[in-house]
Amino acid sequence: MKLQQGKNSFRIVGSHDDGGFITGMLGWGSNEDGGRRPFRWKVGEEAPGNFEDKPKEFFAMKVYNYAEERVQVLEITQKSLKDSLVSYCEEPDWGDPRAYDIDIIRNGEGLETSYAMVAKPHKKMSEEQRKVAIDTVVNLNALYESGDPFAEAEQPKPEPKPEPKPEPKMDQAPTLDDEDTPF
Numbered sequence: 804m805k806l807q808q809g810k811n812s813f814r815i816v817g818s819h820d821d822g823g824f825i826t827g828m829l830g831w832g833s834n835e836d837g838g839r840r841p842f843r844w845k846v847g848e849e850a851p852g853n854f855e856d857k858p859k860e861f862f863a864m865k866v867y868n869y870a871e872e873r874v875q876v877l878e879i880t881q882k883s884l885k886d887s888l889v890s891y892c893e894e895p896d897w898g899d900p901r902a903y904d905i906d907i908i909r910n911g912e913g914l915e916t917s918y919a920m921v922a923k924p925h926k927k928m929s930e931e932q933r934k935v936a937i938d939t940v941v942n943l944n945a946l947y948e949s950g951d952p953f954a955e956a957e958q959p960k961p962e963p964k965p966e967p968k969p970e971p972k973m974d975q976a977p978t979l980d981d982e983d984t985p986f
Contacts (some may be wrong), residue, residue, distance in 0.1 A: 804866060804868050804871075804875040804876065806907055806909045807870075807909065807917070808909055809908065809909065809910075810906050810908050811868075811870070811906065811907045811909065812866050812868075812869040812870065812904055812905070812906050812923075813866040813867060813875075813877065813904065813905060813907075814866060814867045814869075814901065814902055814903075814904050814905070814928060814932075815864050815865070815866055815900040815905065815928060816852040816865050816866060816867050816874065816901060816934075816936040816937075817864050817866075817901075817941065817943070818819030818899075818901065820960060822941075822942070822943060822944065823865035823941060824862070824863070824864045824865070824943070825847060825862075825863050825864075825943045825944065825946070825957075826845075826860065826861065826862055826863075827843050827844055827845050827846055827861055827863075827946075827947065828843065828844050828845075828846060828848075828850065828858045828859070828861070829841055829842070829843050829858060829859050829860075829861045829878075829880060830842045830843075830850060830851075830852070830854035830856070830858035831854060831855075831856060832852055832853075832854055832855075835853045838874070840949065841949065842854070842946050842949070843861065843946050843949070844947060845947065846860070846879070857879045858879070860885070860887065861878050861879065862878070862879045862885055863876055863877070863878045863879075863943050863946055864876070864877055864879075864943075865936075865939075865941045865943065867928065867932055867935065867936045869904070871905055871922070872932075872935075873935060873939070874935060874936055874939035874941065876941060876943065876946075876952050876953075878946075881918050883918060883919075883920075884907065884918050884920050887920040888900065888920065889904075891920075891922050892907075892951065897922055899906070900922075902925050903922055903923055903924065903925045903926065904922075904923040904926070905920060905921070905922055905923065906921045907919070907920050907921075908921070936968075941953060945968075973982065
């Protein structure tokens with residue numbers, strides 16, 4: 804999920820327990836083509852190389868992005884946003900962030916970019932949104948190997964459609980033990 808200018812609304816739909824929330828370190832280095840690419844590793848592990856800029860701690864989480872109406876991965880490296888999220892989680896009135904929506908407001912560009920996080924009142928997601936969140940499999944651990952968390956996760960396969968039941972014959976009255984009786 805790339806944070807756009809203005810308000811970005813989402814719901815965290817993963818947790819540490821289900822692999823939908825990870826933390827680690829992020830450093831930027833060069834790839835074989837000379838371009839920049841991210842390197843991620845778990846906190847406490849040795850960095851996979853030397854980096855020009857000081858590596859940052861990151862939070863990566865499975866979120867439902869309301870603007871896109873789909874599940875995405877949100878990675879946060881900004882200290883103020885990480886601190887705000889931890890504060891909401893530790894506050895008894897807010898608690899588990901899967902129970903409420905969060906807005907991140909982004910203003911400015913480049914070095915002048917500022918961010919603010921606002922938790923919204925507790926509410927349930929719609930059934931459609933919940934289904935999308937549950938059915939979308941994300942493997943956040945793929946980030947540690949510079950992989951795609953969606954490509955490497957086994958996505959659910961569509962369920963085969965059941966064979967249609969034969970229409971009851973109009974000259975046959977339903978009986979009480981008939982499974983097709985609608986009452």
